[in-house]
Amino acid sequence: MNVSQRKKDLVMDSVVTVILLVIMLAMLYPFYYVLILSFNKGTDSLLGGIYFWPRNVTFENYAAFLNDPQWYKAFLVTVVRTISGSALGVLLTCLVAYGLSHRELLFSKFYFTMIIFAMYFSGGLIPYYVVLRSVGLLNSFGVYIIPSMLSTFFLLIAISFFREIPGELKESAYMDGANEFVTFYRIILPVSMPLIATMALFMGVGQWNSWVDSAYFVQSDNLRTLAYRMMEVINKSNAPMDAVGAANSASSGVTSYSLQLSAMVVSIAPIVCVYPFLQRFFIHGIMLGSVKG
C-alpha cells in the first residue's frame, strides 16, 4: 500500500470514527440528561444551565414518585401486566405453535392461511373496540393481556424453532406414554429456553411501554399504566408554563416536571439493563419476521 493511499485510509477512518461518536453522543446524552435532572431539585432544574451533572442533588423526586398513589399504582399495574402478559403470551403462543409445528397435522394449510391473513388485514380500531366491549374486556385489566396473548409474529418464529428440534426427543416421550401436552410441557419447553427468553423479553418490553390500550379501552383510574400517566403529563404540559412550572406543594422542591423525569427514569432503567443481552436473538428474529410477515 503506498503512502497516499495510507493517508486516505487514515482520513476516512477518522471521519467514520467522528461521525459514529457524534451519533453515539446523540443517542446517549438525552438519557443521561434525563437521569441527572431526575436527581436534581425540581425547582432548581427550571432555571436551566445543567448539562453534565446535577447541581442540587436530591432523591426527593423519587420519594415523591413512590409516595404519589397515582404514580405508584400505575407502576404496580405496569409491573403486573408486564409479568403476567409476557408469561401468558409465551405459553399460549408456544402451545399453538407446538400444534402447528407437526408437519403431518391435518388442515394445517387452513390454519396457516388463517394466521397469515390475520397478519395482513385488520378490522381497524372501531370494530375492535366493539368486540372488546361485547366480550366484557373493556375497562378491565384483562384488556392489557388477553387480546395480545397470541402473537402471530412469534407464532411463525416459534413454529420454525420447534421444527428444528430433533424428532427423537418427542418419539421417546411418546414411547413412555406421554400425551402431546405432557410432551410439550416436559420435553419441548425445557429445550426451547432461548426462544422463550427472546419472546418473553420482547413481549415484556411491549407490555412495559404500552399506553395506547390504556387510552383506548380503559376509563378506570386504578388501571392506568406508567406510560399512560407520563402521556397525561405531556398532554397537560402542552399549554406552556402550565403544569411544568407548578410546584407540587409549596414546601418541597418537587415539580410535576421533575416527578415526570423520575417516572421516565423508572420506565427506562429496566430496559437499559435487559436489552443488550437480546442482541444475539435479534438478527434471526428480524430476518424471519421480515421474510414471512
Added chain:
Amino acid sequence: MNMDSRAMEAVNSEQGRIWKRFKKQWMLHLFVGIGMIFLIVFSYTPMFGIIMAFKNYTISEGIIGIFTSEWVGLKHFDEFINDYQFGTIVRNTLALSLLKVLFTFPAPILLAILLNEVKNGAFKRFAQTVSYLPHFISWVVVVGISFAFLSTDIGLVNKALLRLGLIDMPLDILTNPDYFWGLAVGSAVWKEMGWWTIIFLAAITGINPSLYEAAKIDGAGRLARIRHITLPGMQGTIVVVLILTIGSILGGGLVGSNFEQAFLFGNSINNPTSEIVQTYAFKVGLKDGRFSYAAAIDLIQSVISVALIFSSNYIAKRISGSGLF
C-alpha cells in the same frame, strides 16, 4: 350401481383414514383450536365489523347491532370527504408518511455502511448496541425527552441558545405547526435508525470477503469498494425492507407509529399539521362516540394500505424477480 357403491366405499375409507388421523392428533387440534379462537374473536370478528362503516350504528346496540342496524350506504364516506378538515387531514397523513420513509429509510443503510468500515470490533459492537437503545423506549418517553430538550420554557436547547445569545426568543419547535413534520421525522430517525441497521449490517456480513480482496488487488479504494461491493451486496435486503416499509407507510412505515407521534407531539397549536387520519378517527370515534363515521374513515386508510402492499409487492416482483408473496 356397482361402480357407485365402490366409489362410496373409497370415499368412506378415505374419510375413515382422515378420521383416524384426526383422532390420533386431537390434542394438537385442541392447541391450535385455542389459537384459532383468539384469531376469530380478536382479528376476524372486527373484520366483519367493518360493515358498520356503511350503517348507522350506535354502541348501545352491542355487537349484534353491527348486523341489524340500518344501512346508509356511503353516507359516512360522503360526510368525511365533505368535511372542512378533510383536505388538511389527508395532506398531513400523506406528508408525514412520505417524509418519514424518505428520511428514515436511507439512514440505517448509511449507518450500517459506516459501522462496517470500523476495524476495531469492540468499538463497532459498542456503537451498534448504543445506536438501537432508543428502539426499546416507548414513544411517550421519547416525547418526554423531547420536552426536556425543546420546550420553550425549560428546554435545554432553548436555554443554551438563549444563554449564548444566538436567539432572542425561544424556538417554539414543539408547538409551531411549521416544525411538526421535521420533529416527527427527526425523532423517528433518532429512535429507529439503529434498530434497522441490524438487518442491513447482517446483509453486509453475508457478503463474500474474497470480493473485497479482489477489489483491493484491482486497486479499488474504500469508497469504490463501498459503491461496487457493499451496496450491491445489500440490494436484496434493501428491496425486502422497502416493500415492507411501503406496505405499512400510512401507519408510519417500519419506524414507529404515526398515530403515537401525532397524538403525543400534537397539540391544539400545531394541529393544522399534526392532525392525521388516525388521530381524527380516534377523536370522532372513541371520544365523540360516532362509531360508524370513524369506522368509515379507518376503512379508507385500510383500503389504501392494502392497495399499497399489493402494488409494492407487484413492482418488487417485476424489478427483482422476488416479492414477499
